Amino acid sequence: MPVPRSAKYIGRDVIKERRERLLSQAQTLWNRDGLTAVGVLMGERLDMGVLENILDGFDSAPPRRRIAKSNGRPTRLDEQGADDEDIALAALKDLSLVFKGLYTALRTGKLQKLKLTMDRCIGVVHERWGGITQWLIYCARNVVPGDTGYNWDRVIDSCTWILEPILFYADDDPVTHDLVARPPTIDFVFCLLRITDPGTERPATHKSYPNSLCSIAKVFAMSVMSTTGHYIQSHLNEKSPHTRRDVVRSIVRRIQDVSATPRHTPDDMSRVSCDLLNLIPGACIILTRRGPGEAYGVSDVLFEGARALSCAMEDVSFKNSALPDYLTLDAGINQLVSLATWPRTPPRAMERLFEAGIIPCIIRSLPHTNRSDPRHRGIEEPAYHLLPFLTDSRIFSAVKTGGADLEPLMKELERYPKSKVAVVEPIYNAYSLALRCCKSAFQDRKSPIEMCYNLNHEVPREGSRDCTTLKTCSVCRVVFYCSEVCQREDWAAFHSEECTRGAERWRPRLTVAGVTERLERDRLMILEALANRFLPPPTEIVRRGSGGIQNASEDSSVRIHTFDLAGGLYQSIATGEASPPKRFVEYESMTLPSYFQKYEDVLGDRTRARLSRCAEDIKHKHESTLLVAGTFTAHKVCICICAKMVYNPDSEVGERYRVVWHACSILCLPLWLFGI
Secondary structure: OOOOOOHHHHHHHHHHHHHHHHHHHHHHHHHHHOHHHHHHHHHHHOOHHHHHHHHHHHOOOOOOOOEOOOOOOEOOOOHHHHHHHHHHHHHHHHHHHHHHHHHHHHHOOOOOOHHHHHHHHHHHHHHOHHHHHHHHHHHHHHOOOOOOOOOHHHHHHHHHHHHHHHHHOOOOOHHHHHHHHOHHHHHHHHHHHHOEOOOOOOEOOOOOOOOOOOHHHHHHHHHHOOOOHHHHHHHHHOOOHHHHHHHHHHHHHHHHHHHOOOOOOHHHHHHHHHHHHHHHHHHHHHHHOOOOOOOOOHHHHHHHHHHHHHHHHHHHHHOOOOOOOHHHHHHHHHHHHHHHOOOOOOHHHHHHHHHOOHHHHHHHHHHHOOOOOOOOOOOHHHHHHOHHHHHOHHHHHHHHHHOOOOHHHHHHHHHOOHHHHHHHHHHHHHHHHHHHHHHHHHHOOOOOOOOOOOOOOOOOOOOOOOOOOOEEOOOOOOOEEOOHHHHHHHHHHHHHHHOOHHHOOHHHHHHHOOOOHHHHHHHHHHHHHHHHHHOOOHHHHHHHOOOOOOOOOOOOOOEEEEEEOOOOHHHHHHHOOOOOOOOOOEEEEEEHHHHHHHOOOOOOHHHHHHHHHHHHHHOOOOOOEEEEEEEEEEOOEEEEEEEEEEEOOOOOOOOOEEEEEEEEEEEEOOHHHHOO
16 A cells, blocks of 8 residues: 655645646647747746746756866766766756747747746745755866767857847846856856867867857856946956966857857958957957056956958958947947056057957947947947057057058948048057157167257257167166266256155156056157157247247247147146047147246246256257157057257258257146046
């Protein structure tokens, strides 16, 4: 005679039968009518008892499995572990069908009352999320692509189908927000990114959307680009350095893998664009939110991201490939430029952005600007934002590597309507001028430039050699000279009065910020190139009366010619609003007192005093000497360089104005300009 079972077990059997019946109907509907019909069925038939029965399959802890070194596959389980795994995989399959059906029906705009059912389901899942995520992570780590013992695509489908609705509603619902912010959820996303195919060593891809190469990229983007994205970076910062590098390396490898995908048809291009849109902005956001001193992976993300977008636009130009989704270009370029100009980004990382061809990519992308779509931030602003950084010789070398010949690019754009080309012309003109000035300063220059703070420095001789080792004041370490003779002269004439021991830490701080002697030299060479390109001879300036020298009072007789190449960054401090530049350089001629007043925040006492002393000397040599100043930017500092230049009409064109003295002031910019 059979032993009678308790009501508890009878109830479980009833619920189990209801579960099997409901899921069987759902599977039939899915095969016949699609996932929307499954969502409608769940809204009508699903009760929380059935959902609890599904979640019971995650109660047991995942078994421990080791990865065999020989083939990269998990080792076999014992009988108990295999049973627990089968039960959990069945629960994973059923739970994913419930979530995917409801989510699909809601996304299609049908039966919004299903949102109530979805909220109840997420509430039940919230209570048992710890056990669920254990199995999600287990599957991501142990279910290997190509393993005949598992249907890997189906398992990853189930994992992503459970997570996607939770990520989608995280911005609006506090319960789902809490689920996404939990460390196990973030660990699962990291595990997905790091999955590789043991046969090819390439990142494992799983396609569950017709317009995407891999759903893993979409899950990553949804998790990073939501309001919960900062939790991902915070959790990543708590990991070991090895894990952080591994996660960033995985993202870079996925970008490389997507960019190497053949794009033979418009559908191919659409899928590549979709995945790049998911990977590049997300990677930039993660790296922008990193902690101080954490720069690993920035160069790789900038280079691979820019190269991927640049290659896509080259295919459009030369292979008549389909145009990538503009949202991909818009988001990708904006995030790449934002990361490159971030104050904590190392200078070498920005060079990598230019080496990858970001300028040709921007020029080719501009005609496709869609100003009517509110989702698009526009490409013009990041294009202008990069202009001030071209005044660095290393950046210019990187630009030449990535493509500095803009004339062929404009010829490519002739096939577009004039209204679209008109968007490109102002930016094209700004870059053309910038590159011509950089070429004159860094490439065409026939004689070296000498740097010296000595007010009585002699006019450099034609063909004089460059000073590779400057003599720096051993007390303040702020000023430097071309020789010991100039150092002694300036000490006797001026520097002994201004030198203070309190400034001895200033130069090391500037070096940490990237302001080195090379950087000053580069800006000084640009300033000299601008003077030779735009300024007429001093006698012509006097004749035109632009300086007002003949009729001016004694105090305002000397004028200073200023070139602003900081892109309006200095003016942004005064207005309180950061705005991108609209051209490469702004020119203005003003009296010295007006210059002191306008740039009082960036000009130090030393520079003011030296300029005033230099102006006294120029009053008597105004027919051959000018005061010229330039305002530059380099990451988080504003640099003001003032120089005395002499004019030699017998020199070659482009070298008639030469620097004989200069002074430099630095202003550390407020972090609010960078959104910090």
